[in-house]
Amino acid sequence: MVADRSLSFAHDAAGLDANALRDIALEAGADDVGLVSLDDPALDDQRGDILAAFPFARTLISFVLRMHRENIRNPARSVANLEFHHAADDCDEVARAIAHSLEARGVRAAYPSMGFPMEASRWPDKMWIISHKPVAVAAGLGRIGLHRNVIHPKFGNFILLGTVAVDLDLEARAAPLDVNLLISSRI
Numbered sequence: 304m305v306a307d308r309s310l311s312f313a314h315d316a317a318g319l320d321a322n323a324l325r326d327i328a329l330e331a332g333a334d335d336v337g338l339v340s341l342d343d344p345a346l347d348d349q350r351g352d353i354l355a356a357f358p359f360a361r362t363l364i365s366f367v368l369r370m371h372r373e374n375i376r377n378p379a380r381s382v383a384n385l386e387f388h389h390a391a392d393d394c395d396e397v398a399r400a401i402a403h404s405l406e407a408r409g410v411r412a413a414y415p416s417m418g419f420p421m422e423a424s425r426w427p428d429k430m431w432i433i434s435h436k437p438v439a440v441a442a443g444l445g446r447i448g449l450h451r452n453v454i455h456p457k458f459g460n461f462i463l464l465g466t467v468a469v470d471l472d473l474e475a476r477a478a479p480l481d482v483n484l485l486i487s488s489r490i
Contacts, residue, residue: 331400333366337442345441356432359411360468365442368394369458398465411470435464
C-alpha cells in the first residue's frame with residue numbers, strides 16, 4: 304500500500320499555539336523545545352541570513368536532541384564519532400518531521416542542516432544558514448559555556464541543536480535562561 308502524501312492544506316493552523324508547536328516537536332523526537340520570534344532583539348545579527356533563506360519565517364522552533372554521554376566521553380574517536388553521526392542524522396529527521404507535520408496543517412515551515420554547512424560558495428564568510436546556538440539561547444534552551452557550546456540545564460552540553468523556521472506569529476515569547484549555568488557547571 305502506498306501512503307497518501309498529498310496535502311490538504313485545510314489551514315487548521317488557527318489552533319496552533321506555542322504549546323501545540325512544542326507538542327509537535329516533542330512528538331517528532333525532540334528532547335526539549337523552545338520558541339522564539341524572529342523579531343527578538345537577541346536575533347538581530349541573525350535575522351538577515353535567516354530571511355534570505357526562509358523569507359516567510361516569523362517564528363523559530365529551536366530544539367535539543369541529547370546524545371549518548373558515554374559514547375561522546377569515550378577516548379576512541381570511532382566510538383564518539385559514531386554517536387555524533389547518528390545523532391546528527393536523528394536531529395535532521397526531527398526537523399524534517401516537524402516541518403512535515405506543520406506543512407500538513409497548512410503552515411509553511413523549513414529547516415536547515417543541523418551541521419556541516421553546504422553553502423561553500425560563501426567562504427570565507429559564514430557558510431551556514433541558521434546559527435543554531437544563538438537561536439537556542441534566545442529560545443531559553445541553555446546558555447553558552449566557556450567552551451562556546453550551549454549548556455542545557457538538564458542535558459549539559461551532550462546535545463545537538465536544530466531549528467525550524469515557521470510562518471506563524473505566536474503570543475508566547477521566549478526568554479533566555481535566567482540561571483547562570485556557567486558558575487555551577489564550570490564548563
